[in-house]
Amino acid sequence: MQSGNNQAKYYKLMEHIKEEVLMGRIKPGDQIPSENILSKEHSLSRHTVRKAISMLVNEGLLYTEHGKGTFCLGRQNKRSDSKNIGVITTYISEYIFPRVIQGIDGVLSGSGYSIMLKNTNNNTTNEANCLQDLLGKDIEGLIIEPTKSALFSDNLKFYEAFDKHHIPYVFIHGYNTQLEGKSHVILDDAGGMVSIVEYLAKLGHKNIIGVFKADDIQGINRHKGFARGLTKVGLSYNPDNIIWFHTEDKEVKPYTYIKQFIEEKKEIDAIVCYNDEIAFRTFELLLKLGVKVPQDISITGFDDSYFSENCPVKLTTVNHPKEALGQEAASILLEMLKDDNYQNNPMQKVIEPKLVIKDSCVQR
């Protein structure tokens, strides 16, 4: 029993020191505190401290110089020429993500890099695990689509660690507002939505419902553009015409509300959707309810994805650059890798989206 307990103790100290190195608080070449100090700080016997340190020396994380002390060798040997780049997205297989990843891979593999792919399934705990995991890998850089970027992020410490290790990163699609000074490639989501509202107003639509995602920065910005567009064309913004949903209720909430609106015979000329997928599902719901698109109600999407193309009534939408966005992020990262001073030269790119007029809206 006693020995099991001791094992847990030296193991805990090992993990603590590893974490310090991983997070960049102990850097390669730094001397680690003496056995005496560690033993006092952690209330452990010197025997236990010695065991933890000798294990870490064996693992190659620390090295001892005779008569001088114990030093940090670093997280990895030869990290600078690994030619590996971490890529974290919210999803791998859904919607436009595969094409964004394809764009990233195209540019990086063309320059001899390999991508290490992770996805968070849009869950912030998973995001923490992905970031921590990649911190322990031999990567030269990182491209990341932040998870639930509209919410306050608890994962900032990992970005600080990447900064300390001089591993550059580029945000795509969105970024946490706490990190707005860092490099990113995003779409002008608000501008895209303004162009949709202007188009609908020109066609004579007045009663416009908006369906928006509340937990990512794209959703927030698309909503902002929706409100700004209404003001621009002289229509009033009515909060009762907005349906907000979160990742967790996206399968249900938008359609429950739209169904209720239709059953209440609410006056609706158009439904402006967060993206093509929501618009496609809205189309299917309206079809079931006997409402004709676009004759009775116009619908718009966003992203110009296969949902827009494959919908029985092709959806008017806004072009999402997909591959181009991935390519742009990869090119920026390659630039940062060449720039020793990249932390003071953030590269930020906003891609202007274009309205793509198809068949889902008519003159009122």
Add this chain to the structure above:
Amino acid sequence: MQSGNNQAKYYKLMEHIKEEVLMGRIKPGDQIPSENILSKEHSLSRHTVRKAISMLVNEGLLYTEHGKGTFCLGRQNKRSDSKNIGVITTYISEYIFPRVIQGIDGVLSGSGYSIMLKNTNNNTTNEANCLQDLLGKDIEGLIIEPTKSALFSDNLKFYEAFDKHHIPYVFIHGYNTQLEGKSHVILDDAGGMVSIVEYLAKLGHKNIIGVFKADDIQGINRHKGFARGLTKVGLSYNPDNIIWFHTEDKEVKPYTYIKQFIEEKKEIDAIVCYNDEIAFRTFELLLKLGVKVPQDISITGFDDSYFSENCPVKLTTVNHPKEALGQEAASILLEMLKDDNYQNNPMQKVIEPKLVIKDSCVQR
């Protein structure tokens, strides 16, 4: 000029020795030939040989034991616990691939592994580059969808190298016939196509066109199942009713032939397609030509992808396991990683597909 030439010579010898190590012909601990022998074998001065070797010692590939000779240190330090797995597919962003990759990632990341993703764009030269690149990476295992698996592969030497380095690999979707004894997870493509032909025959279809891909093993097997199904239901197989296409002409050839058949007023009850994508495009073509699906001609797909679901007439198809196939391959690889004798215990799994009846076929 002379020095440029010498540089090229020592560099060439360095590359040669690296290749020998990468391909597993020189193993960690092996002694490399003496300066004398290398100098004779490669017709180089001893000075040039010495320079190449000292560069490789600096790079950490070789080490010298005083008075004993020069030895191979290995491709990488501590490769066995990198927790990295290579994944090579033909495509990243198209069709069902994202969901297969999602399945692989789900199982592997659940066990603490990270995936290093590569795609060949279905080009065998790219495949060679991906395999060579991953041989130089710190990976523990590999999952690979072989490129143009029906053609004779020139890339076998890389699999031999993985064998020599004791890095297990699992084929998915198909495998080169030269490697049929290795681990794989495939779909019973022939069986799936038999069930389609049986279903069409039961509905009274007699004149059935088949559209098949000639350069992957799935295409070959789906065609086999088509022929076997016809025999089973008592219809005769007519080579003139088969349209073969390759990766390079897939956008054009199937539709040129179908259009010609329609214009010639060839008697056609049904068109059986290699996959849903081809079936979807065939649907669009027939619509343009004024041919009604399924009233005039029935169509079938394969894979039960979004093309089947989003087609204006939902396509009768065969279920492709997608995520499940990826999960299965990842589970098998995890088993192999625990088995020191994995090379003598190949694990092979054939997934039975299921007919999925939707709206694209009617009784004749």
